Amino acid sequence: MPEPQELERRTTELLRELIRFNTVNPPGNEAPVQEYLRELLERAGFECELLSAVEGRPNQVARLRGRSDGPRLAYLGHVDTVLADPDDWSVDPWSGDLKDGCVWGRGALDMKSQVAAEVAAATALAEEGWRPESGELMLVLTADEEAGATHGAKWLCEQVPDKVRCDLVVNEGGGDHIELGGRRVYGVCVAEKGVFRFTLTTEGRAGHASIPRIGDNALTKMAPILQAMAERQPSLELTPEPEAFLEALGFAVDGDLGPALERVASKDPRVAVLLEPMLGVTLTPTRIRASEKINVIPARAELQVDCRVPPELDEDHARRRIAEVIGDDGYRLEFSETVIGNRSPVESRLMREIEDFIGREDPDATIAPMVLPGFTDSRWFREAFPDCVAYGFCPQRSMDLFEAAPLIHAADERIPVEDLGLAARFFAELAPRLLG
Numbered sequence: 001m002p003e004p005q006e007l008e009r010r011t012t013e014l015l016r017e018l019i020r021f022n023t024v025n026p027p028g029n030e031a032p033v034q035e036y037l038r039e040l041l042e043r044a045g046f047e048c049e050l051l052s053a054v055e056g057r058p059n060q061v062a063r064l065r066g067r068s069d070g071p072r073l074a075y076l077g078h079v080d081t082v083l084a085d086p087d088d089w090s091v092d093p094w095s096g097d098l099k100d101g102c103v104w105g106r107g108a109l110d111m112k113s114q115v116a117a118e119v120a121a122a123t124a125l126a127e128e129g130w131r132p133e134s135g136e137l138m139l140v141l142t143a144d145e146e147a148g149a150t151h152g153a154k155w156l157c158e159q160v161p162d163k164v165r166c167d168l169v170v171n172e173g174g175g176d177h178i179e180l181g182g183r184r185v186y187g188v189c190v191a192e193k194g195v196f197r198f199t200l201t202t203e204g205r206a207g208h209a210s211i212p213r214i215g216d217n218a219l220t221k222m223a224p225i226l227q228a229m230a231e232r233q234p235s236l237e238l239t240p241e242p243e244a245f246l247e248a249l250g251f252a253v254d255g256d257l258g259p260a261l262e263r264v265a266s267k268d269p270r271v272a273v274l275l276e277p278m279l280g281v282t283l284t285p286t287r288i289r290a291s292e293k294i295n296v297i298p299a300r301a302e303l304q305v306d307c308r309v310p311p312e313l314d315e316d317h318a319r320r321r322i323a324e325v326i327g328d329d330g331y332r333l334e335f336s337e338t339v340i341g342n343r344s345p346v347e348s349r350l351m352r353e354i355e356d357f358i359g360r361e362d363p364d365a366t367i368a369p370m371v372l373p374g375f376t377d378s379r380w381f382r383e384a385f386p387d388c389v390a391y392g393f394c395p396q397r398s399m400d401l402f403e404a405a406p407l408i409h410a411a412d413e414r415i416p417v418e419d420l421g422l423a424a425r426f427f428a429e430l431a432p433r434l435l436g
């Protein structure tokens with residue numbers, strides 16, 4: 001097993017290097033960083049392949065084959081990032097500076113840190129001569145996650161599935177912890193919600209704005225709709241992941257989620273804010289437009305709403321929940337995106353290994369399965385390979401979720417070096433345990 005100090009040092013240095021490759025998407029420009037990683041992986045003994053949907057934006061699949069057939073374990077990560085405005089930062093976002101015990105820069109949390117931990121752990125194992133007894137260790141390093149994965153994981157899973165076929169995936173989306181009632185709880189992301197964005201249109205009749213009642217104002221018809229969305233969310237739904245999450249936190253659910261949510265809120269309202277979206281359909285109005293001219297009563301107004309739906313539930317379900325909040329007449333509704341969320345089982349060999357790891361590293365802590373309100377590349381793998389178990393997990397102990405979450409996609413993104421060491425230990429221990 002690689003020596004922990006050395007593993008932490010390697011991961012830290014690698015993350016600093018990765019941050020120095022500007023992979024802001026768009027345009028992504030992932031080729032140089034992929035070439036750099038390919039060299040590291042090949043030198044350690046991996047077989048690497050670069051697979052591009054478009055010129056200059058390769059995905060990478062690296063394999064360490066075992067002595068016989070067996071499960072394929074994939075460490076998944078994306079190498080692109082969102083943009084960064086240097087004016088908002090206290091360091092250069094592409095410096096990879098090391099200060100105050102942290103590595104700073106765009107991607108330090110999302111998710112070059114996990115890519116660095118995965119690659120550092122995998123190359124350290126391979127250099128020591130470790131090979132899977134059976135099965136295969138894969139690294140799948142994707143482009144284009146931050147802009148919808150059209151050229152990344154989605155393309156890989158849909159267009160070249162044989163290149164990325166696997167049984168177990170460890171990806172982003174979990175591993176942060178919260179503290180509740182004096183106990184650390186690490187989240188394991190086992191499911192992602194679906195994305196059902198829609199445009200809601202109200203109609204009226206144009207007229208001169210100096211005589212309000214000469215027309216029929218489509219914009220003011222939005223007022224009760226917005227008011228309803230501000231005041232309430234659709235009813236909560238009991239699904240397996242939040243039930244298991246609440247149980248892990250010590251809150252029993254007796255068929256009704258409302259009281260459980262209230263008990264969580266009374267312990268720590270911040271936890272309730274994060275938990276609530278796991279419990280049902282959410283509606284967040286984000287954009288509105290009406291008249292093109294200030295002196296014309298609008299004949300039409302359009303409101304855009306970002307709606308997220310629990311895993312496996314479809315458009316009909318979303319429509320019913322929307323009607324619950326805003327009724328079903330007086331507007332037209334059209335979905336612009338309908339991506340159904342999916343899930344992996346809560347119980348699995350991979351879950352037990354994660355539990356054991358936390359048991360060894362942080363014995364008083366516990367783990368809890370969770371649904372991510374957002375979206376990750378795991379979804380494409382679950383869809384392409386229905387038996388594949390895909391979880392988000394990259395353990396973080398010294399920075400908690402309430403510190404880390406506001407830094408993601410924001411200024412001064414950074415990660416404690418200690419957490420890089422912890423994550424690398426996780427990836428270095430996991431592969432030999434699952435693959436022998």
Ligand SMILES: [Zn+2]
Nearest residue numbers: 110111145172
């Ligand atoms: Zn990410």
